[in-house]
Amino acid sequence: METSELLQLAIAGLKNGSIYALLALGFTIVYAATNVINFAQGEFYMLGGMFAVYAFTQFELPLLVSVPLAVLVVAGIGMLFETLAIRPRKDAEPMALIIITVGGSLVFASLARHAFGSDALPLPEFTAGPSFLFAGAAIERQTVWIWGIVLVTVAGLTFLYSKTRLGRAMRACMQNREAARLMGIDTARVVMISFGLAAALGAVAGVAVTPLTSTRFDIGAGIAVKGFAAAILGGLGSPLAAVAGGLLLGLIEQAVIPFSSALKDVVALGVLLAVLFLRPQGLFRRARREKM
Amino acid sequence: MRGSIRAIAIIALTIGVAITPFVMTDRYILRILTFVGINLIMVAGLSLLFGYAGQISLGQAAFYGLGAYTSGYLAKAGVPWLLALVGGVAVAAIGGLLIALPSLRLKGHYLAMATLGFGEIMLFFFTETESVTGGSNGLRGIPAASIGPLEFATPVAKYFLVWSVVAIVLVLAANIVRRRPGRALRAIHGSETGAQACGIDTVRVKIQVFVLSAGLGGLAGVLYAHYVGFVSPSTFTLHYSLILVTMVALGGMGSLGGAVAGTVLLTLLPYVDAIIPGLPRSTVELIQDWTNDIYGMVLILVMLFMPRGLAGWATSLVGRLGGRDRAGGSVHQGGGA
Amino acid sequence: MSMLSVKGITKRFGGVTAVDDVSFEVFEGTIHAVIGPNGAGKSTAFNVMTGFDRPDEGSVVFEGATITGMRPHRIVRLGVVRTFQNTMLFDEMTALENVLVGMHARTRVGFLGAALSLPGVRAEERLVREQAHRILRLVDMDDVHAVPAGDLPHGQRRLLEIARALATEPRIMLLDEPAAGLNNVETAQLGETLRRIRDTGVTVVIVEHDMGLVMEVSDEIVVLNEGRKIAEGPPLLIQKDPAVIEAYLGEEAPDA
Numbered sequence: 014m015e016t017s018e019l020l021q022l023a024i025a026g027l028k029n030g031s032i033y034a035l036l037a038l039g040f041t042i043v044y045a046a047t048n049v050i051n052f053a054q055g056e057f058y059m060l061g062g063m064f065a066v067y068a069f070t071q072f073e074l075p076l077l078v079s080v081p082l083a084v085l086v087v088a089g090i091g092m093l094f095e096t097l098a099i100r101p102r103k104d105a106e107p108m109a110l111i112i113i114t115v116g117g118s119l120v121f122a123s124l125a126r127h128a129f130g131s132d133a134l135p136l137p138e139f140t141a142g143p144s145f146l147f148a149g150a151a152i153e154r155q156t157v158w159i160w161g162i163v164l165v166t167v168a169g170l171t172f173l174y175s176k177t178r179l180g181r182a183m184r185a186c187m188q189n190r191e192a193a194r195l196m197g198i199d200t201a202r203v204v205m206i207s208f209g210l211a212a213a214l215g216a217v218a219g220v221a222v223t224p225l226t227s228t229r230f231d232i233g234a235g236i237a238v239k240g241f242a243a244a245i246l247g248g249l250g251s252p253l254a255a256v257a258g259g260l261l262l263g264l265i266e267q268a269v270i271p272f273s274s275a276l277k278d279v280v281a282l283g284v285l286l287a288v289l290f291l292r293p294q295g296l297f298r299r300a301r302r303e304k305m
Numbered sequence: 306m307r308g309s310i311r312a313i314a315i316i317a318l319t320i321g322v323a324i325t326p327f328v329m330t331d332r333y334i335l336r337i338l339t340f341v342g343i344n345l346i347m348v349a350g351l352s353l354l355f356g357y358a359g360q361i362s363l364g365q366a367a368f369y370g371l372g373a374y375t376s377g378y379l380a381k382a383g384v385p386w387l388l389a390l391v392g393g394v395a396v397a398a399i400g401g402l403l404i405a406l407p408s409l410r411l412k413g414h415y416l417a418m419a420t421l422g423f424g425e426i427m428l429f430f431f432t433e434t435e436s437v438t439g440g441s442n443g444l445r446g447i448p449a450a451s452i453g454p455l456e457f458a459t460p461v462a463k464y465f466l467v468w469s470v471v472a473i474v475l476v477l478a479a480n481i482v483r484r485r486p487g488r489a490l491r492a493i494h495g496s497e498t499g500a501q502a503c504g505i506d507t508v509r510v511k512i513q514v515f516v517l518s519a520g521l522g523g524l525a526g527v528l529y530a531h532y533v534g535f536v537s538p539s540t541f542t543l544h545y546s547l548i549l550v551t552m553v554a555l556g557g558m559g560s561l562g563g564a565v566a567g568t569v570l571l572t573l574l575p576y577v578d579a580i581i582p583g584l585p586r587s588t589v590e591l592i593q594d595w596t597n598d599i600y601g602m603v604l605i606l607v608m609l610f611m612p613r614g615l616a617g618w619a620t621s622l623v624g625r626l627g628g629r630d631r632a633g634g635s636v637h638q639g640g641g642a
Numbered sequence: 643m644s645m646l647s648v649k650g651i652t653k654r655f656g657g658v659t660a661v662d663d664v665s666f667e668v669f670e671g672t673i674h675a676v677i678g679p680n681g682a683g684k685s686t687a688f689n690v691m692t693g694f695d696r697p698d699e700g701s702v703v704f705e706g707a708t709i710t711g712m713r714p715h716r717i718v719r720l721g722v723v724r725t726f727q728n729t730m731l732f733d734e735m736t737a738l739e740n741v742l743v744g745m746h747a748r749t750r751v752g753f754l755g756a757a758l759s760l761p762g763v764r765a766e767e768r769l770v771r772e773q774a775h776r777i778l779r780l781v782d783m784d785d786v787h788a789v790p791a792g793d794l795p796h797g798q799r800r801l802l803e804i805a806r807a808l809a810t811e812p813r814i815m816l817l818d819e820p821a822a823g824l825n826n827v828e829t830a831q832l833g834e835t836l837r838r839i840r841d842t843g844v845t846v847v848i849v850e851h852d853m854g855l856v857m858e859v860s861d862e863i864v865v866l867n868e869g870r871k872i873a874e875g876p877p878l879l880i881q882k883d884p885a886v887i888e889a890y891l892g893e894e895a896p897d898a
Contacts (some may be wrong), residue, residue, distance in 0.1 A: 102608060110608075481757050
């Protein structure tokens, strides 16, 4: 295989991987705040694209307005979902909460079909124009957007966690929710904001990728599995590990394409099972002993 | 009191199931009721695994598919139906064992995701291994079930075949849950540490119940394949697995009877017109259009407002009718021990 | 010969040594107490002795067989059973069902046998139910046999866990703070129950904070402090042991 082809695969891997990274961040943030895996995370991704398309085509708002608007709306939906469906049972056994988010995933997908129909909906690229050429490989403009968005997001999250009161509260909750509550941190608020943030991250990913793939009411579950695989690779702990997990998964997927392009779609599943069975603590963390 | 109500209900249901094909000759209704039966077999297995032992599985559709494809393939190759059935159940059970061994060390969401991932991988193989499964076109021309010269070719015969299996499965499952193994399952759900401290080999019991529920899934798949005569990947989706979980949750964790009720209700939901004949067409279409929203809302609302499901609700109703509550006043009188 | 020997067990968590080279012997037919200030390593020692934790060094020998590293249910089947500091009951199951689960290891019926109602299944079921009622009567709880464990008051939950442990037909019982959260009357009754259990031939080991109870019922006491054994002997000697008094300074003094 030629270098330019390899490069092309690497570019595609880092593009998809960036999307997985954003979803993995969403899983990780909610998990850190609540110990819940949010099975509706993929629907936030779907809704992000949907609302952007809707604002752009129905209200004819410019893309630069439609996109952030969609992200804000989905963040609101995430917080609303937490308030209505998670908070009332927040002390229930994890399984009850898993089931609630599974129910949420069904409802969101289904409502989206009622609202937006069952066709695939396209969105134009954020900036039109020909692809960039780099050492014989083509980079679509939207791919550059995606990378930029991921960089800005990671920088923003890093700032949030290290420099703001809210971020410190979130980190305290991550370490030990009970202790954080005793220290006077409003953990209920942290949990709600975590859901909103995770929903926003999902929506950002969905909006950013819709110009390349278009969106449909039923794409949430498929992407959620990949995002979760990435999150598990990263160990469901540190946000940076989640991003690394996403990029790694994207690259692994592309790495199998030369052998069998059909396999690409199960790679994430294979990675998911392999990590769960062999290294449930993720690639980057040392095994933690369970305390009685 | 409660025992006799239950006995009367079971007898009435059995008679109802037995005479239905003679009263309702409409093929549409028979077909739907046969699907109710097939779902009941699926849910009986999931109820033991999820409802009793508290081990969530979001991949039950995979075992359904393994049973259906294996048996369909064998029967098309000329293998007698009973052998094809054994093959289908065995392959599903072995699939269950293979995924149970590594998964059951995992808890909660990890187990949920592992089983979900397994289901999606199986769906991929159903679609991609075209030489065996017919790919996305599916496997066509699967012969109807037959035992020697006895062929289950008519809708009524198929109905009775499925419901006979349902009756057997439910009786066996009911026997399990009220004896030692059933208590072990509920103990594992209640506190795995506590169960170990009682001498229960929790790993072994969890693997047993996982394999059992996979085998029952395979059995339902076998019946499905020979009932419809055609299987394709679109049947064995995550969506179907989620609906099965919804049925158990609606019925109530740790209640076989509840799971049966949940299954009947939710299976019939999109086919309300078959049950309530006079219903206007527009209403039926509205319900069908909103079926998935209803399933999702049922999951959320049950978890929020009636975590014991239909069974818990029925128990308290019977208790009130009988003039005593479940925990019957004895809760606070024993204070000093 | 001793029934249970703890031989030089050490258990570390990260940099902390929770149990440090602790050895002691428990003799058949006695009530043996393990005491010590908070964080002395008592519960960790219990976890190691019952298979819920593996020691980094040392071993535990029960009636001549090394049980270290065995999984908990195997150890229960040998006759070593425990209760927990935070009761681990099956809250959705009734008191009777909790005790029935305790009889799991002593009974045989499996999935197939139960499903097919093979001969003997009904007889076994009748037998275990009778026995379970008998065990509940032993702790004066048969009147609440149909109440879900989650609905029972705290004192009865402690007793029910002991009843469930008895149902495993143990040779030796390890009770982790059985008096925690009990009032004086309940604690006195617990002491009575413990002696009754010992008199039926079951050896008892308790980790306990209630010094009154410990001094009253124990035949032998082991004192741990910061993971190490600092004293061992009958109650009267332990009360006067300067090392023990030293360890408890700043904590509650042994006040029996």
